[in-house]
Amino acid sequence: MKKMFVFAVAGLLFNAAAIANGPGKSNAADKKLTVDPKASTVVWGAKKVTGTHAGTVPLESGSLIVDNDKLKGGSFVADLKSIVVTDVTDKEMNGKLTNHLKSDDFFSVEKHPQAKLVISSVTPKGGDAYDVTGKLTIKGITQDVTFPATLKADAKKVTANAKVTIDRTKYDIKFRSANFFENLGDKAIHNDFTLDVNLVANK
Numbered sequence: 001m002k003k004m005f006v007f008a009v010a011g012l013l014f015n016a017a018a019i020a021n022g023p024g025k026s027n028a029a030d031k032k033l034t035v036d037p038k039a040s041t042v043v044w045g046a047k048k049v050t051g052t053h054a055g056t057v058p059l060e061s062g063s064l065i066v067d068n069d070k071l072k073g074g075s076f077v078a079d080l081k082s083i084v085v086t087d088v089t090d091k092e093m094n095g096k097l098t099n100h101l102k103s104d105d106f107f108s109v110e111k112h113p114q115a116k117l118v119i120s121s122v123t124p125k126g127g128d129a130y131d132v133t134g135k136l137t138i139k140g141i142t143q144d145v146t147f148p149a150t151l152k153a154d155a156k157k158v159t160a161n162a163k164v165t166i167d168r169t170k171y172d173i174k175f176r177s178a179n180f181f182e183n184l185g186d187k188a189i190h191n192d193f194t195l196d197v198n199l200v201a202n203k
Contacts (some may be wrong), residue, residue, distance in 0.1 A: 009191070016020060019082075019126075029067045029068070030065050030066070030067045030073075031065070031066055031067070032063050032064075032065050033063060033064045033065075033158060033201035033202065033203060034062075034063055034201060034202070035059065035061065035063055035064060035074075035076060035199045035200065035201045036064030036200050036201065036202060037059040037060065037061065037062070038060065039197045039200040040059050040062065040076075040197075040198055040199045040200050041056060041059075041196075041197075042056060042057045042058075042059060042076075042078055042195055042196070042197050042198075043055070043056050043063065043195070043196040043198075044056070044057060044193060044194065044195055044196075045193060045194045045196070046185075046189070046190065046193040046194075047189075047190040047192075048118050048176075048188065048189045049073040049185070049188050049189075050185070050186050050189060051074050051129055051184040052087070053087055053088070053097065054085075054086055054087045055083060055084045055085040055086045055087070055098075056083075056084045056086060057078045057079065057082070057083050057084070057115070057195075058078070058079045058082045058084075059076055059077070059078055059079070059082060059199075060078065060088055060114065061076065061077050061081045062074065062075060062076030062077065062140065062199055062201075063075055063076075063201070064158055064160055064201045066149075066151070066153070066200060067157055068077065068156065069151070069153035070124065070151070071122050071124075071129075071130050071132075071149065071160065072122060072152050073119045073122060074119050074160065075116065075117060075118040075119060075134075076116070076117055076197070076199060077116050078113070078114065078115045078116070078117055079113065079114065080102070080107045080109045080113055080114060081102065081109045081110075081113045081114070082182075082194075083102065083107070083109070084098070085097050085098050085101070094175070104201065105173075105175040106168075106173055106175060107139065107145060107173070108130060111139075111140075112139045112140050113136070114124055115136070115137065115138045116136070116137045117134050117135070117136045117145075117164075118134055118135070119134045120133050120134055120135055120144075121133045125148075128150040128151055128152055129148065129149075129150055130149045130150070130151065131146065131147070131148060131149075132146065132147055132148070132149045133146045133148075133160065134146075134147075136164070138166075138171040138173075139171050139172055140175070140188075141170070141172060142169045143170050143171065145164055145165075145166060147162050147163060147164045148162065148163065149161065149162035150162075152201075155203070156202060156203060157200055157201060157202050158200075158201050158203065159198065159199070159200050160197070160198075160199040160201075161196075161197065161198050161199075162195075162196075162197045163194060163195070163196050164194065164195045164197060165192050165193075165194050165199070166192065166193055166194070166195065167191050167192055167194055168191055168192070169191050175189065176188055176189040177189065177191055178191075179191060182188040
């Protein structure tokens with residue numbers, strides 16, 4: 001009777017461990033590495049009918065979860081209050097565009113100063129390549145995003161790269177979107193924008 005009780009308890013503990021280490025959960029072999037914000041970059045790109053704009057967003061923090069130099073998960077937080085425009089050289093025009101991006105027409109940075117991405121699943125594609133799904137939060141709105149990524153490692157660090165395409169209208173950024181406004185002509189702004197993400201974490 002005592003042996004049966006021991007086996008039953010062991011079975012319950014095994015099932016609990018299996019549940020705890022299910023999809024999206026860490027296991028004992030995983031290592032959580034802290035991202036170096038100064039060595040990492042997030043570059044944004046946007047298109048309109050008459051051209052393009054580009055810039056950067058500083059990282060506040062981040063982490064990469066790896067197992068034997070294989071990507072398992074991760075997250076990062078970006079500082080939208082410090083968003084930068086890099087393609088406009090005229091100081092006055094640059095300031096106007098930067099302030100417009102910070103306004104309620106776009107990212108509402110006074111109310112929502114951060115954007116956050118948390119990886120929810122990772123599918124290896126062979127070599128350094130992965131398909132990644134994560135939850136992206138902008139303006140307090142969280143949506144699922146899926147994107148390709150790579151992870152490269154050496155003796156001292158790991159580097160993750162990804163290009164994330166985002167439909168801004170899903171985050172209540174509708175300014176000059178042809179989906180919501182008529183007769184915009186060449187003033188229309190494309191719904192999609194991109195983030196080229198480069199995360200560097202020291203081992």
